[in-house]
Amino acid sequence: MRIYNRLGGAELLSLGLLTENVLLFFDVPRRYFEIGGNAAYLSLIISALVALPVFFIVGLVLEKMPGEGLPDLMNRAFGTSGGKAANIIIWLHLSLGAALTARLLGEAIIMTSIPEISISIVVGGTLLFSVYAGYRGLNSLAKSCYVALPFIAAGVFVLMAISVTNWRSEFLYPLLGLGFRNTILSGALAAGAMGEILIIAIFAGQAQIGVPRLKMLLTTLAVTMVVQVFIILSISMAFPYPVARELTLPYYMLSRSISIGIFLQRLESVFFVTWALGSILKIAVLYNAGLFIYRHTFSIKDGVPLMVPYAGLCFALALLPDNYVEAASISWHLLRLRGGLVTLALPLLAAGLYLWSTARKARQTAGGPVPAGDGER
Amino acid sequence: MQWRKIIKNLFTYTPSAREPFILLEGSLSQELERESDNDREKKPVAEPLQTPTRRLRKPIKTKDLKSRTTGEGETEASNSGTSGGGTDDGGKEDGDDFISPDLETNRRLLAEHFYLPQNKDVVIRDFVLPQDRGGMIVYIDGIVNSDWVMYSILQPLMVLSGHFQSPSEQLEPTSNLSKRDFKALLDHLLPVHQLKMIDKMSDAVSAVLNGLTVLFMDGVAQAAVVETRFFPNRSVTTPMVEAVVRGPQEAFTESQRVNVALIRKAVRHRGLVTETVDIGENMTAMILYMAHVANPALVAEVKRRLAGIRGSFLREVGLVEQMIEDHPFSIYPQVTTTERPDRAAAMLSEGKVVIVLEGSPFVMIVPTTLFNLIKTPEDLYMRPFFGTFIRLIRVFAIFVAYLLPGVYLAVINHHQALIPTDLLLAIAGAREGVPLPSWGEVLVMELSFEMIREAGIRVPGVVGPTLGILGAIVLGQAAVQAAIVSPILIIVVAITALAAFAVPDYSLQFSTRIIRFIYIVLGWSMGLYGIVLGLAFQLVYTAGLTSFGVGYLSPVAPATKVDSDIVLRRPIFSQATRPDYLQVQSGRRRKQPDISRLWTLEQTGQTGSKEQTADDDQESNSDRDGDRDRNRDRDRGPEEES
Incomplete structure (x- = not known):
């Protein structure tokens, strides 16, 4: 990147919040309804609680590595080759995330507002923006996210506030949805849905010295949980469960269900602006995170020559699924559910290894007993 | 390319171009304080002047740039020729630039510089002291105050100098006059408020061009620059571009x-x-x-x-x-x-x-x-609520100025569902006989409006506004009646134009006018998605801009801790802290009511704040002490700190 100044705490936080929460505009609420029934919001809370210790440990480790981020942690924990392999896995995850989100956005735009537009135009335009944002630098992108976030949040909260008239509390019953066990278990298994908060850990090395990474991670997780619970509760109360679990774009449908008086009957296009802006920025963040990890892995100083080819790769990946349903399914199952292995398990393993190796070195330095079998890694 | 040549000629340093030392307007006395004879004597022997072409190719060093400024102790560098001292014949030795003790030589040099005798407004006035020592003054007629020249320079020298006794020797024409005595003579005789001694002819030329009068004396290898400037000026008038209802009604002039x-x-x-x-x-x-x-x-x-x-x-x-x-x-x-x-x-x-x-x-x-x-x-100047309201209106106006025509096109082309059915039918009915496509309508009207605005500015006197009104009303009405454009579009364009006028900064107005066309294309081609994409591009672009290292969206992004005056205006007494994105030296951290509304403390019986507010300097010093760590970091530049 050409301009790569240090990020402030607010910018870093906004990157994480935007990246994690934008998929709620697509099919994620529906997935939670599938796994949690009426108690989808409870499943979401369980997911967040499962993700909490992971981010706590990763944040704790990153606090001990000022000026370094997740890619550096991978290198330290798994060694040079192992670290590169781990970073490549994360890179693949991010690339696929950027591509699928672009595809989802494109399909959603075609479905909801501009049927005549070509999917390649939307995906291409979005990735073009990502390239431009990458060229302007992470700092510019982070500032943009920070500026856009209040508008997007305002859009969400206004929609929620307007939709209050449609809420019916009986739609929440039964409170435990598909059963206590299912709610807990499926919620825990869906913890990977919180994985994109890891963006903060990835860019932690780009933050100013003194920015509390642990606090950033936990704050993002907490805010995400509150916002998502709020949205899912709203959708739960606006639509009966059988309808809610079939909605392709629940947020859009919620915006479509409201009307103010006789004059303003179709407000979804107004809210379209907020979620489309958020999605475009999220794709750019994922794209730049992928580019950043790739550069870090292969020690490439200048990322500008990589930008267009990488965007081309994302473009190709985005066009692989046949339709919205397939793209959404891949996004949920591969990136969210199983993606937890990349976004939660791998960082947790790296953080654990790092802590263990640090403790072992500390014992060696202090002259204490070294446990048997602790050879050089 | 022709235009490239023109720009190159305008801004490129060519061998024929000169870069003379410029006398500093209004600061002669400051320079006199800084400069002393001793310093001048320490000045190294002038080095051969490089040709301007060679100097252009040579990269500019920070040291050289510093020498062009007139900060503390830097005047000497300017005088010694680093800031110019260039002559017409750039290859001349610097020694040729020094003022000669021979009056005729100086006269010849001045004639070369000013193209005399063709140049009619450059005046060389000879005079003779009572002791028969010759001298001359040089000035440009029309930009000096002739009364000052006559009564402050010529009269004292030609009449009063007969009574002057030089400290070391008489003002006899047979001997050379030392610089010290020359200075003493002028100090005693000339009742002028600013006087400076110079050694170089280029300095003299520059001074004359700046409205000063240069005094040469026979037998002295030095000249005196006397403050006589009297440029014709416009008087202070009311602001034309930034007019306000409340507040001072003074505007800058050309002086x-x-x-x-x-x-x-x-x-x-x-x-x-x-x-x-x-x-x-x-x-x-x-x-x-x-x-x-x-x-x-x-x-x-x-x-x-x-x-x-x-x-x-x-x-x-x-x-x-x-x-x-x-x-x-x-x-x-x-x-x-x-x-x-x-x-x-x-x-x-x-x-x-x-x-x-x-x-x-x-x-x-x-x-x-x-x-x-x-x-x-x-x-x-207004109450906080009024100020906040106006600012919010202005922010809304900026968005309208950017987006309205583009959104109009997006809605009527791609998102008709957004429009209530009755209104949609009305719009469709109004556009029924319009031959142009919607984007053509918008472009025609926007371009027409831009032309009307430009013509209104260029047309002289009172005709300008009249033309604007005529253009807007008559053309718009005629265009609707002729079914070239639809009535709703007239409303859209008019609101957009009004919104653009609500943008207070003229340059920012221009940017809204140009960017609007991009949104028109995006809205027409890709609907609201295009508008959103454009917003995202604009946001990232704006966020990446800096002005002297300070983020363009400061203090919002990067978010800084202290600035209470962004869009919502708080009461003036609560705006004690200066914006910290500027990394100022004395950022007050305490609450303003302690300082500005002392009477509130007196009412509650608290004391001790008067001492805090009495001496602003003490406050600055204490702040400076408190912010010493910040000052250390500040040297790295504003952006790095952000």
């Missing part, structure tokens, strides 16, 4: 000295420092800043950029602005220009730097942010 005086009048603080920097050819910029507030790194950067300018005609802030801004190809203005002394004063007190040029009724203020450009001084 640099008057403009500085107007700022001095508004900021009566000893911390206000005025420095001069040579820019381009024979041009001096004055920079003003609050010495105890402004970030030294910012001041140094402003001076460095100004000193690095090369150009032959930089008489307007718009020209210099393009030479010093961070992103010269950006569509956004990165410098605030104002014609209001109160606005300049307010920004000075925030810690910004003001640049004043001779010949421009506007001053530049750096650094600037987007939020500076949407504020007017009147916001502060």
Whole structure:
């Protein structure tokens, strides 16, 4: 990147919040309804609680590595080759995330507002923006996210506030949805849905010295949980469960269900602006995170020559699924559910290894007993 | 390409171009304080002057740039020729540039410089002292005060010098007069308020061009520069571009000295420092800043950029602005220009730097942010609620000015569902007979409006506004009746135009007018998605801009801790802290009511605050002590700190 100044705490936080929460505009609420029934919001809370210790440990480790981020942690924990392999896995995850989100956005735009537009135009335009944002630098992108976030949040909260008239509390019953066990278990298994908060850990090395990474991670997780619970509760109360679990774009449908008086009957296009802006920025963040990890892995100083080819790769990946349903399914199952292995398990393993190796070195330095079998890694 | 040649000729340093030393307007006395005879004697022997072409190719070093400024102890460098001293024959040895003791030689050199005798307004007036020693004064008729020349220079020398006894020797024409005695003679005889001795002919030429009178005496290898400037000036009038209902009704004029005086009048603080920097050819910029507030790194950067300018005609802030801004190809203005002394004063007190040029009724203020450009001084003069309301209207107007035609096209082409059915039918009915497609309608009307606006400005006198009204009403009405455009489009274009006029900064207005066309294309082609994509591009672009290292969206992004005056205006007594994105020296951290509303404390029986507020300097010093760590980091530059 050409301009790569240090990020402030607010910018870093906004990157994480935007990246994690934008998929709620697509099919994620529906997935939670599938796994949690009426108690989808409870499943979401369980997911967040499962993700909490992971981010706590990763944040704790990153606090001990000022000026370094997740890619550096991978290198330290798994060694040079192992670290590169781990970073490549994360890179693949991010690339696929950027591509699928672009595809989802494109399909959603075609479905909801501009049927005549070509999917390649939307995906291409979005990735073009990502390239431009990458060229302007992470700092510019982070500032943009920070500026856009209040508008997007305002859009969400206004929609929620307007939709209050449609809420019916009986739609929440039964409170435990598909059963206590299912709610807990499926919620825990869906913890990977919180994985994109890891963006903060990835860019932690780009933050100013003194920015509390642990606090950033936990704050993002907490805010995400509150916002998502709020949205899912709203959708739960606006639509009966059988309808809610079939909605392709629940947020859009919620915006479509409201009307103010006789004059303003179709407000979804107004809210379209907020979620489309958020999605475009999220794709750019994922794209730049992928580019950043790739550069870090292969020690490439200048990322500008990589930008267009990488965007081309994302473009190709985005066009692989046949339709919205397939793209959404891949996004949920591969990136969210199983993606937890990349976004939660791998960082947790790296953080654990790092802590263990640090403790072992500390014992060696202090002259204490070294446990048997602790050879050089 | 022809235009490239033109630009190159305008701003490129050619061998025929000169870069003379410029006498610093209004600062002769300051220089006299700094300069002493001893320093002058220490001056090294003049080195051979490089040809201008070679100097152009040589990279400019920071040291060289510094020498062009007139900061403390830097005048000597300027005088010794680093700032110019160039002559017409650039290859001349620097020794040829020195003033000769022979009056005739000096006369010949002046004639060469000023193309005499063809040049009719350059006056060389000979005189003879009572002791028969000859002398001459040189000035340009029309830009000097002839009364001062007559009564402050000629009369004392020709009449009174007969009574003057030189400290060491008589003023006899047979012997050379020492520089010391020459100075003593002038000090005793000339009742002028500014006087400076110079050694070089290029300095003399430059002084004459700047309206000063240069005095040569036979037998003295030195000349005296006497302050006699009297440029024809426009008087101070009311602001034309930044008019306000409440607040001062004074505007800057084309005179640099008057403009500085107007700022001095508004900021009566000893911390206000005025420095001069040579820019381009024979041009001096004055920079003003609050010495105890402004970030030294910012001041140094402003001076460095100004000193690095090369150009032959930089008489307007718009020209210099393009030479010093961070992103010269950006569509956004990165410098605030104002014609209001109160606005300049307010920004000075925030810690910004003001640049004043001779010949421009506007001053530049750096650094600037987007939020500076949407504020007017009147916001502060009104009650907080009124100011906040007006600002919110202005922000809304900016969005309308950018987006309305594009959104209109997006809605009627791609998102008809957004429009209520009755309105949609009405719009469809109105557009029924219109032959142009919707985008054609919008483009025709927008371009027509831009033409009307441009014509309204260019048409002289009272006809301009009349033409604007005629164009808007008659053309619009006729276009609707002729079914060329639909009535709703007239409403859209009119609202957009009004919204653009609500943008207070003229340069920002321009940017909205141009960017609007991009949104028109995006809205027409891709609907609201195109609009959103455009917004995202614009957001990232704007977020990446800087003005003298300060983020363009500061203090919002990067988010800084202290600035209570962004869009929502809080009461003035709660705006004690200066914007910290400027990394000012004395950021007050305590609550303003302790300072500005002392009576509230007196009512509650609290004491002790008077001491806090009595001496602003003490406060600054204590703040400075408290912020010592920040000062250390500040040297790294504003952006790094952010």
